[in-house]
Amino acid sequence: MGKVKKTRFLAAIALGSLMCVVPAACTREYIEQVNPVCFETDVLPIFQSNCTQSGCHNAIDREEGYDFSSYAGIVNKGIEPGDYKGSKIYESLVVPGGESMPPAPYGRLSDEQITTIALWIEQGANNTINCGDSGNCVTDNVTYAATVKPILQKYCTGCHSGSAPSGNISYATYNATLSTALSGALVGSIEHAPGYVPMPENASKIPACDVEKIRQWVLLGAKND
Structure with missing residues (x-):
């Protein structure tokens, strides 16, 4: 907003x-x-x-x-x-x-x-899209706390959190996210790559820039920063 x-x-x-x-x-x-x-x-x-x-x-x-x-x-x-x-x-x-x-x-x-x-x-329940999108995806200084966690909270933790997370996969905390990130399943699923269950489930892909930010975080070692 x-x-x-x-x-x-x-x-x-x-x-x-x-x-x-x-x-x-x-x-x-x-x-x-x-x-x-x-x-x-x-x-x-x-x-x-x-x-x-x-x-x-x-x-x-x-x-x-x-x-x-x-x-x-x-x-x-x-x-x-x-x-x-x-x-x-x-x-x-x-x-x-x-x-x-x-x-x-x-x-x-x-x-x-x-x-x-x-x-x-x-405000009228309008189908507003491309809001403030400059077309530039900045992936510098990607961190878990400031970049990755907010994306996961926005698109994933509605299903993947709590005592019974969907697919027994939780993204509620860094430790819960780490194994899926390092295995390649996190990026594979949000990319809708072959061999992975596309996420979010029954929905369109998350924005390409957000996918790239998570990819960069994983490539840099998926640190708890």
């Missing part, structure tokens, strides 16, 4: 303990004016990382009629452009109990992720 003014959500977003049982009933919930949210880089990765695994909301399984693997699928059902509180998808992210999404054993989205989705909906 770049440099934006501080976004404040009352009740349903700001603190999990203050979430409304029915978000639409919150009368003190509001959003300040901020810069536009980019669908391609800010919103789509949240859905793909947390919602499109096998048996869930992908183009093949379409659980409960939802496909969150693409823009067309996401806006097809449950999104009311310009009205995040009236959008069923948003409500499912904040309402506590058995109806909340993602379902157990997957964890609730972070407040920041929920805020991003709400802002995108409120």
Whole structure:
């Protein structure tokens, strides 16, 4: 989202303990004016990382009629452009109990992720792409903490974390990531290379520049830097 003014959500977003049982009933919930949210880089990765695994909301399984693997699928059902509180998808992210999404054993989205989705909906749920892309991929000074970890958190840890990570592969920590990185499986999967399971599952490849940054980190020894 770049440099934006501080976004404040009352009740349903700001603190999990203050979430409304029915978000639409919150009368003190509001959003300040901020810069536009980019669908391609800010919103789509949240859905793909947390919602499109096998048996869930992908183009093949379409659980409960939802496909969150693409823009067309996401806006097809449950999104009311310009009205995040009236959008069923948003409500499912904040309402506590058995109806909340993602379902157990997957964890609730972070407040920041929920805020991003709400802002995108409120701004019209537009299919914004190539946001601020200069065409230059800078791979100098690639580190685990500042470069690789944020990419994995954005695209991978929705499935590959927690007590039961998908495929028994976790990217939640450096130590958990290291063996997959050194074996070549991490780069192979995000490149969609032959012989590897393409990741993110049931979704498009992550941006080429992010793939190259992870590749450079691995080539430099996959250090915990």
